[in-house]
Amino acid sequence: MMKSRIAFLVAMAGPLILPHAAVAHPHMIADAELRVQLTPDGQSIAALHHTWRFDDVSSSMFLVDLDANGDLTLDETELIEAGKIMLDSMAMYNYFQLVTIDGKDTPMNPPKAIGVTYENNLLSVDFEASPKEPLRLAGKVDIGVYDPTFYVALDFLDDEQLQVENLPPACRKTVIRPDPDEAIAQNQQSLTDAFMNDPAGNDMGKIFATRLELNCQTNG
Amino acid sequence: MNKTLVRIIFTLLAVTCLVSQNAVSAHAQSSIGIGTNDAIVPSSGWLGALMQWVNAHQQTFYRSLTGALKAMREDGAKLWLLIGLSFAYGVFHAAGPGHGKAVISSYMLANEVALRRGVMLSFVSAFLQAVTAIVLMAAVFLILRGTSIRMTDAAWFLEIASYAAITAFGAWLLWQKLAQHVTSLTAGKAAHSLSAASTFTCEQTDGSKASEICAACGHSHAPDPAMLSGERFDWRSAWTAIVAVGIRPCSGALIVLTFAFLNGLWAGGILSVLAMALGTGITVAVLATLAVSAKNWAVAYAGGGRAGNAIQASIEIGGALMVLLLGLLLLTASLSA
Numbered sequence: 001m002m003k004s005r006i007a008f009l010v011a012m013a014g015p016l017i018l019p020h021a022a023v024a025h026p027h028m029i030a031d032a033e034l035r036v037q038l039t040p041d042g043q044s045i046a047a048l049h050h051t052w053r054f055d056d057v058s059s060s061m062f063l064v065d066l067d068a069n070g071d072l073t074l075d076e077t078e079l080i081e082a083g084k085i086m087l088d089s090m091a092m093y094n095y096f097q098l099v100t101i102d103g104k105d106t107p108m109n110p111p112k113a114i115g116v117t118y119e120n121n122l123l124s125v126d127f128e129a130s131p132k133e134p135l136r137l138a139g140k141v142d143i144g145v146y147d148p149t150f151y152v153a154l155d156f157l158d159d160e161q162l163q164v165e166n167l168p169p170a171c172r173k174t175v176i177r178p179d180p181d182e183a184i185a186q187n188q189q190s191l192t193d194a195f196m197n198d199p200a201g202n203d204m205g206k207i208f209a210t211r212l213e214l215n216c217q218t219n220g
Numbered sequence: 221m222n223k224t225l226v227r228i229i230f231t232l233l234a235v236t237c238l239v240s241q242n243a244v245s246a247h248a249q250s251s252i253g254i255g256t257n258d259a260i261v262p263s264s265g266w267l268g269a270l271m272q273w274v275n276a277h278q279q280t281f282y283r284s285l286t287g288a289l290k291a292m293r294e295d296g297a298k299l300w301l302l303i304g305l306s307f308a309y310g311v312f313h314a315a316g317p318g319h320g321k322a323v324i325s326s327y328m329l330a331n332e333v334a335l336r337r338g339v340m341l342s343f344v345s346a347f348l349q350a351v352t353a354i355v356l357m358a359a360v361f362l363i364l365r366g367t368s369i370r371m372t373d374a375a376w377f378l379e380i381a382s383y384a385a386i387t388a389f390g391a392w393l394l395w396q397k398l399a400q401h402v403t404s405l406t407a408g409k410a411a412h413s414l415s416a417a418s419t420f421t422c423e424q425t426d427g428s429k430a431s432e433i434c435a436a437c438g439h440s441h442a443p444d445p446a447m448l449s450g451e452r453f454d455w456r457s458a459w460t461a462i463v464a465v466g467i468r469p470c471s472g473a474l475i476v477l478t479f480a481f482l483n484g485l486w487a488g489g490i491l492s493v494l495a496m497a498l499g500t501g502i503t504v505a506v507l508a509t510l511a512v513s514a515k516n517w518a519v520a521y522a523g524g525g526r527a528g529n530a531i532q533a534s535i536e537i538g539g540a541l542m543v544l545l546l547g548l549l550l551l552t553a554s555l556s557a
Binding site (some may be wrong): 025026028029046055056060061062063064066067068070071082086088089090096115147149150151152153179206 | 247248251252253254255257278279281282283286289290358361365366367368370372385471472475478479480481483557
C-alpha cells in the first residue's frame with residue numbers, strides 16, 4: 001500500500017496556517033523489547049524479535065474494539081483477528097522498524113504473523129521479522145523501533161530491553177537515546193540542507209528514535 | 221477591480237501551493253489499525269523535524285492525562301486532577317487538526333460574522349464533538365459490544381460523514397460567495413457603461429467613505445454596508461458548520477471514555493470530555509478571532525474603496541475555497557485509509 005502524499009492547501013491567514021502544523025501525540029503506550037537473532041555463524045542478522053506490552057489504557061482500547069462476543073476478554077478468535085488487523089495496518093510503516101547499515105535503509109520482510117495475547121487486562125504483541133537480504137555484521141548497523149505517525153509510543157525502559165544474542169567480539173553494541181533538543185541542534189545543518197534540496201524528503205524520525213547501534217570491525 | 225481580484229486570488233493559491241510542497245501524509249486510521257488518529261503528520265523536511273521535537277515533549281503530558289485517569293480508578297478525589305488535565309489537553313490539542321478551527325474560522329471570514337457570535341459558534345461545535353464522543357461510546361458499550369461492529373469502524377464512519385459534510389458545506393459556501401461577488405462586479409460594470417461618456421473612470425480609488433457618493437460616477441466606492449451587517453447572521457448555515465465539525469469525535473476523548481466506561485467511571489469520563497470541550501472551544505475561538513482580526517486589518521489597511529472590496533472579496537472566497545479543499549483532503553485521506 002503506497003503511502004499517499006496529498007497536497008495540503010493552507011489558508012491565507014497567518015493564524016490558520018499554524019494550527020495545521022499537526023500537534024500529534026501518542027494514543028497508545030507500550031513497553032518494548034527487541035531481541036536480535038544472529039545466524040549460526042554469528043556473521044549476520046537472521047531476525048529481529050519484537051515484544052510490545054501495552055498499558056491498561058491502551059489495552060482497554062483493544063478490548064472494546066475487538067471484543068466481538070462481549071465477554072470482557074479477548075479469546076483465541078478475537079486475538080487472531082487482532083493480529084491480522086495489525087499485520088495489515090503496520091505494513092506501510094515497515095512494522096515500526098528502521099534498519100540501516102552505514103546509513104542506508106535495509107528492507108525487511110513482513111512478519112508471517114503477529115502474535116497477540118491478553119492477560120490481566122493487558123495486551124501484548126510479539127512478532128519476528130527478517131531482512132530481505134542477509135544483513136552482515138560489518139560497519140555500522142542501526143536498528144530503530146518506533147511509530148512514525150506517533151500513534152503508538154514504544155518505550156524501551158532500559159538498555160537491557162535491546163539485546164543481541166551471542167554478539168561476536170568484533171562488534172560493539174550501544175543504545176542511543178537521542179535528546180530531542182540536542183537532536184534538532186546537531187542535525188540543524190542536514191535538516192536545512194534536506195529542506196532546501198528536497199522538502200518532501202525522508203522520514204526524519206530516525207533522528208529522534210531510540211535505537212540499537214552495532215559497530216563491527218570489518219574483517220580484512 | 222476585476223484584475224486586482226483575480227491577482228489576489230491567484231497569489232493566495234500560489235502561496236498555498238508553495239506551502240503544500242512540504243509534503244504531508246494524511247492518515248485517518250491509526251498505524252496499528254485499532255482506534256482513530258486525528259493527526260495529519262508531516263513526516264518529512266523541516267516541519268516534520270519540528271513535529272518530532274514537539275511530539276517528544278508532548279508524550280509526558282499525555283502520560284499525565286492517562287495517569288490521572290488510572291489514579292481516579294483508585295481514588296475518586298483525583299477527578300479534579302483529571303478534569304484540570306483534560307481542560308489543558310483540550311486547549312493544546314485543539315491546535316492540531318480536527319477540531320473545527322479551519323471550518324469555523326473560514327465560516328466567520330466568509331460571512332462577516334460578529335466576533336461574539338463566532339466565539340459562540342466555536343464553543344457550540346466543540347461541545348457537540350464532546351456529545352458525539354459520549355453518544356458514540358455509549359452506543360459502543362450498550363449496543364455494539366457483542367456484535368462484530370468495531371468501535372474503530374463506527375468512529376471512522378462518523379469521521380467520513382463529518383468530512384463529507386465539511387466538503388459539501390465548503391462547496392456551498394464557495395458557490396454563495398462567488399455568486400455574491402461576481403454579481404457586485406457585473407453591477408459595477410453596468411454602472412460604468414452608463415457613465416461611459418464621462419472621462420472620469422471609476423478605476424480610481426478615491427478613498428471615499430460610505431456616506432459619500434463618488435461625484436463622477438454616482439455610486440459609493442466604500443464596502444457595501446449590507447455585506448458587513450451582523451444582522452444577516454444565518455442560523456441555518458451556522459448550524460451546518462457546527463454539525464459538520466461536531467459529528468467527528470476527538471480521538472483523545474474516545475480513549476478517555478473507553479477506559480472510563482470500562483472501569484465504570486461514568487461521571488469521570490463524561491466530565492473529563494466536557495472539560496476537553498471547554499478547552500477546545502477556547503482555542504478555536506481564539507484562533508478564529510485572530511483570523512477575523514487579520515482580515516479586518518487587511519481590509520482597513522487597503523483603505524476602503526475598491527482595494528478594500530477586492531481584499532474582502534478575495535478573503536471571503538479564499539476562506540470558502542479553503543473549507544472545500546480541506547474537506548476534500550480529509551475525505552480522500554479518510555476513505556483511502
